Amino acid sequence: MTEPSAARHSEAVEAVEVARTGRWPKETIVSLAAFFVLWHLASMMLPPFVAPSWARIGQSLADILARPEFIAVTVARVAAALLVSFVLGMTLAMAMYRWNAVERYLMPFVKLLMAVPVLCWILFAVLWFRNREVRIAFILVVVCAPIFVIDLLDGMHGVSKDLRDMVRALRPSARQFFAKLILPATVPAILTSWKVNLSLAIRVVTMAELVGATSGIGYALLMANETFSVAEVFAWTVVLVVILMLANIAVTRLERRLLVWRE
Amino acid sequence: MSDDIHVRALRKVFRQKGSGVPVVAIDRLDFTVRRGEVVAIVGKTGCGKSTFFNILIGLEKPTEGAIEIDGRTPYGDFDHFRGRIGIVFQQDRLLPWRSLLDNVTLGLEVIGLPPAEQRSRAERWLHRLGLDGFLRAYPGELSGGMRQRAALARAFAVNPSILLADEAFGHLDEVTARQIRGQFFEMVRSEGKTAILVTHQLEEAIDTADRLLVFGRPARLLADVGVTAWPPAEVPALRTRVQDVIETNQPDPAIAAKEPS
Structure with a gap:
């Protein structure tokens, strides 16, 4: 197992545990508590612009939560972009599964898109688009849609030959074949891809909002940085982590519901 | 609609994926399965039974020859055979x-x-x-x-008017297999279906079918035996003779002679 996938696996295991029991695993509580104590000690020894106290961070968090518009803006951008990316990714994956030639011609292009660093996409977006929302949406979609394409196509190709032959022997239409076999068989891959893309989109949207946006968490982080407010930077980071964790828990709960047959 | 299954000069040749070397899976098959018959196809593993089965259910096309039901081919007339052929595979x-x-x-x-x-x-x-x-x-x-x-x-x-079973009971334990096989044939006969059972288990074939088609390797018809024409006392002898046909991969005209008209 490669490192990123191991990390994803451990995140998924933890999210499953939280979703199942509604409580954090003991190890997570211990490590978070240790971090809390160490940070507290550091804040007593270091100046506040390096390690602000929990009280300052708490105050910043309270200020942020009193005006949640920026959180809502970022969440809305991520949700909309992921939905567009998913629909686009699913459509392309279906076309590539259905027609070999489409896969042969399109796959190199999808891989090319995936190879471009996020920073380059941000620069291209700034150069190509004047509208800020279009820029952010473009960056998110161009980063997330190829991952949906690859994951969903892999899921579709992974349907066993035995099951494909069984369903084909019933002589379904192409639409029935897809709706009754390929799509339901791909649900685990769809959910895994959503988890991966949620995490990626939260990170990418923050970077995209750093450049040229006038709202959202990335913009707020930039403002906090310019005013040397480490407590606020830290508080926004906590907000981002919590958003990601909540989103992962939601997907994991959906997964348990949709994949109940695997238990 | 007669629903008779006519197999005419059927031949299937595969090409090996790596080398492109041709492999004959079905050499030549000619026979007819009449409506309401229960037929078992027996032969060694790898004798082309499953290839024949896949052509019959429309998953593959023959290289030469044809399988026809009502003058149509199951691999050519995709929509026509929807709901008309029921299949039980080796795994569920x-x-x-x-x-x-x-x-x-x-x-x-x-x-x-x-x-x-x-x-x-x-x-x-x-x-x-x-x-x-x-x-x-x-x-x-x-x-x-x-x-x-x-x-x-x-x-x-x-x-369906035709039921096909491809080694459908072979992976189950003997008691369960016997029970489910019994249910299968009880339902086939009570519903008046045509059934083709592909199996490598001779006992199963003789116990359940009206007729045995013995395939050689590559697939060709070595014997076409009407099991019901054999008196119960002679069934053990029939089993031995069919076993010999399969082992030697040579036809046995003496068995065919007992075939009912």
């Missing part, structure tokens, strides 16, 4: 995300029956196979025997 091949009930309705959804009719038919067949208490169970929760019975229900529920 149930969809793991569907309950037993939904697995049985699968074929009925494909032929476009109304949902209420789908459900009542599926329930009827699951009841007939002793699975009433498991309508909402997922395949992963059940034993191999129960899953295979659900696969039988799926095959019968579409009310």
Whole structure:
């Protein structure tokens, strides 16, 4: 197992545990508590612009939560972009599964898109688009849609030959074949891809909002940085982590519901 | 519609993926299966039985020759044979995300029956196979025997005129296999279906079929035996003779001589 996938696996295991029991695993509580104590000690020894106290961070968090518009803006951008990316990714994956030639011609292009660093996409977006929302949406979609394409196509190709032959022997239409076999068989891959893309989109949207946006968490982080407010930077980071964790828990709960047959 | 299955000069040659070397899976097959007959195809492993089966269910096309039912080919007339051929595979091949009930309705959804009719038919067949208490169970929760019975229900529920079984009971333990095989043939005969059973188990074939088609390797007809023409006392001798035919890969005219007209 490669490192990123191991990390994803451990995140998924933890999210499953939280979703199942509604409580954090003991190890997570211990490590978070240790971090809390160490940070507290550091804040007593270091100046506040390096390690602000929990009280300052708490105050910043309270200020942020009193005006949640920026959180809502970022969440809305991520949700909309992921939905567009998913629909686009699913459509392309279906076309590539259905027609070999489409896969042969399109796959190199999808891989090319995936190879471009996020920073380059941000620069291209700034150069190509004047509208800020279009820029952010473009960056998110161009980063997330190829991952949906690859994951969903892999899921579709992974349907066993035995099951494909069984369903084909019933002589379904192409639409029935897809709706009754390929799509339901791909649900685990769809959910895994959503988890991966949620995490990626939260990170990418923050970077995209750093450049040229006038709202959202990335913009707020930039403002906090310019005013040397480490407590606020830290508080926004906590907000981002919590958003990601909540989103992962939601997907994991959906997964348990949709994949109940695997238990 | 006669529903007779005519196999005419059937030949299938594959090309090996790496080398492109041709491999003959079916050398030549000529025979007819009449409506309502229960036929067992026997032969060594790798003798082309499953290739023949795949052509018959429309998953593959022959290289030469044809299989015709009502003057149409099952691999050419895709829509015409929808709901007319029921299949039981070696493994149950149930969809793991569907309950037993939904697995049985699968074929009925494909032929476009109304949902209420789908459900009542599926329930009827699951009841007939002793699975009433498991309508909402997922395949992963059940034993191999129960899953295979659900696969039988799926095959019968579409009310096909032809039923095909490819080594359908070979992977089950002997007691369960005997039980499910018995249910299969009881239903085939009571519903007046044509059935073709592909098996490498000679005992199973002689016990259950009206007629044996013995395939050589590559597939060609070594013997076409009307089992019912053999008096029960002579069945052990028949078994030995068929075994010899399979072992030697040579036809035995003496067995064919007993074939009923």
